Amino acid sequence: MFALADCNNFFVSCERVFRPDLEGRPVIVLSNNDGCAVARSNEAKALGIKMGAPLFKIRDIVERNQVTVFSGNYALYGDMSRRVQEVLRSQAPSVEVYSIDEAFLDLRGAVIDDFDAYAKRVSALCRKLTGIPVSVGIAPTKTLAKIASKLCKQYPKLRGGCYMHRPQDIEKVLRKFPVDDVWGIGRRSMKKLAYLGVATAWDYAQLREYDVRKNFALPGWRTWKELRGVPCIEFEDYVEPRQHLCVSRSFAKEIDTVSDLCSQVATFADKAVTKLRAQGSLTLEMAVFAMTNRFHEDEPQNFSSQLVTFPDGTDDHRTVVIAAAEGTRRLFDPRFKYKKAGVLFTRIVQKDEFTPSLFRDVEAGEKDARLSQVLDAINGTFGNGTVRFGVQGDGTVLSSHEFRSPCYTTRWTELPKVRI
């Protein structure tokens, strides 16, 4: 058996742990730079606020219904996620963290005589210890476990835990479950599915194996088998290093000078290198990009990018930051106002699996490597941006987070206050 533990409306729930007065009231959390709603409480969903809705389009719903709005507080969400993971690890032999708010538990070989009671117990324990409501679905495959966890959200009577295993129960659930909500069914498949007359997860599971393989390739075939109760998506408690790495932000105000844009992009590049180094990789290629505000249709629109290659691969802060700044200078066009920019590492290799060219400057490389190590050590201890390159300016990102809650669990100066 596999379990999926999924935190309900995770970002909203994190805010509510420290604001119990918001329980039962509409709450949303905004994306970077306070752009769009990326998390919604059930009450906010009921008001018709859609996932990804830009704030300026829902302003009147927000005001009319006194929706509480938060900017994203990723320090808080990261710490609360760590806490939930710890609770899960204490309850299962093996845990695969799938995202900030979801984790699979591998229950094969675990001695559990009542899976339904176990699911409800794990959910209750997460709630008690961390304050976060968690839906725990248990089923013979990961895909079905995900569906079972969604049932917990629909039916509060399940008390956060659902064990779905009898074939007749699975059939009943799949017959009502829209196929596009199934894990692994992409939006790109929707046309084909409609053509084949597939509307529910059950319809999909009833397709002929030949049709599945022909139309939906390997991932689609795996989903098909999983829906039929045959586990074939591996349990991964080891996280593959990322193949792409992107750091980008939109800005509070449009940027129209090359020096401001350079310092922003250089700061993103520096962040990206820190992430790259943390996973022990090198990048062979970087795209630097910037774009105008697509919501300002009356202004000239532009998207431009520059590709930089590093033939010997690099994980060096200085090399990448300089290249990012140079790329920005080349793409900058004074006719436009830039709303968003970023860097993307497009070809990433593992350091120990990569053979660099024979003719590279070994000595210079070693010096750079030492500099990067020192930078990581200082910034790791004293906070990002403590030591930075001149081109980064003051190292702050010009994005807005007007409604950010305190970092209750990660900063001594922002602890929740309590009266005697």
Place this chain on the structure above:
Amino acid sequence: MNSSSFIPHPVADAESYESLLVGAVKAGFPSPAEGVREKLDLVKLLVRHTASTFFFQVDGVSMVDADMDEGDILIVDRAVDPYNGCKAVCFIDGEYTVKRVEIGESGAVLMPCNEHNTRYKPIPVGPDNDFLVWGVVTYVIKKA
């Protein structure tokens, strides 16, 4: 019992035996402490459950003879079940407050943490109150 004072107890799973890289041994009497490097980890003492322990800070007017003063840091462990007489961070009618919780037959009563101060009256919790015990206070960090 004054539960806000520290009660040191041995830490069972101390990672205190770090192996030492012993370099060239110089002449002289070898230190009897060689190879032993113990240190006390305050976090291990104060935080028993890393998933469920949170910190709060005492705010508001400090009181004469109070157990707790403005600025004190409360260590709150949600893993501890509220018991009769525990000090707890409570959320009542939209506000955080730290109180001693007396659990009687007729429900909970919130007593001021400072027993000597008569300015603060016990608050009986009724069905009309929006009330929850957020977490039990296990330690108070106080500047001497």
